Amino acid sequence: xxxxxxxxxxxxxxxxxxxxxxxxxSSDVGGYNYVSWYQHHPDKAPKLIxxxxxxxxxxxxxxxxxxxxxxxxxxxxxxxxxxxxxxxYCNSYTSSTTWVFGGGxxxxxx
Amino acid sequence: xxxxxESGGGVxxxxxxxxxxxxxxxxxxxxxxxxxxxxxxxxxxxxxxxxSHDAKYTFYADSVKGRFTISRDNSKNTIYLQMNRLRDDDTxxxxxxxxxxxxxxxxxxxQGTRVTVSS
Numbered sequence: 001x002x003x004x005x006x007x008x009x010x011x012x013x014x015x016x017x018x019x020x021x022x023x024x025x026s027s028d029v030g031g032y033n034y035v036s037w038y039q040h041h042p043d044k045a046p047k048l049i050x051x052x053x054x055x056x057x058x059x060x061x062x063x064x065x066x067x068x069x070x071x072x073x074x075x076x077x078x079x080x081x082x083x084x085x086x087x088x089y090c091n092s093y094t095s096s097t098t099w100v101f102g103g104g105x106x107x108x109x110x
Numbered sequence: 111x112x113x114x115x116e117s118g119g120g121v122x123x124x125x126x127x128x129x130x131x132x133x134x135x136x137x138x139x140x141x142x143x144x145x146x147x148x149x150x151x152x153x154x155x156x157x158x159x160x161x162s163h164d165a166k167y168t169f170y171a172d173s174v175k176g177r178f179t180i181s182r183d184n185s186k187n188t189i190y191l192q193m194n195r196l197r198d199d200d201t202x203x204x205x206x207x208x209x210x211x212x213x214x215x216x217x218x219x220x221q222g223t224r225v226t227v228s229s
Contacts, residue, residue: 001172046147101155101157
């Protein structure tokens with residue numbers, strides 16, 4: 001159950017777009033369309049922003065979008081806003097009937 | 111509205127036990143599977159365990175298998191995490207989360223309860 005690989009940090013200016021990658025294996029990211037993304041502000045509950053690779057829950061801004069190619073999933077945030085500054089985690093269901101998170105990416109809005 | 115409230119955290123010595131609870135409201139509890147997820151200080155999120163809506167299925171991360179047990183009481187809208195043989199690296203904030211049915215993700219989370227394992 002090795003953690004999925006994410007960059008430790010990304011940054012962007014307001015209005016720009018950024019993309020966070022999430023690399024796993026054929027036993028998790030590559031094997032299932034069950035990749036989700038969570039936004040986590042310090043001392044708050046994590047928030048689901050993408051499920052099943054590309055789907056947004058009701059109420060989540062369409063500035064957030066997800067995709068996948070092979071063993072790598074990606075989260076793109078367009079039109080960056082100050083409130084997007086947070087930690088972002090990818091997550092995947094695995095062939096071992098477990099779930100695995102990525103190590104997390106700290107987004108800084110410059 | 112959906113609410114999940116964790117309780118039971120605290121300071122415990124290595125090797126001892128602790129039981130966490132998560133009480134749900136605002137939805138049909140017995141229709142949803144549930145998860146526990148934790149975050150150690152300065153670290154990322156770590157999935158811990160899952161229980162199906164009817165408690166028929168449970169799954170665990172390797173790091174807790176054999177030491178932790180998840181259970182639920184649908185009459186009380188509550189899930190539990192029995193943590194035995196606690197270790198220093200179990201120190202974390204523990205979140206319960208509702209499973210988004212058939213979507214393999216967690217759509218609602220509690221605020222977490224802090225567990226510190228220390229002598």
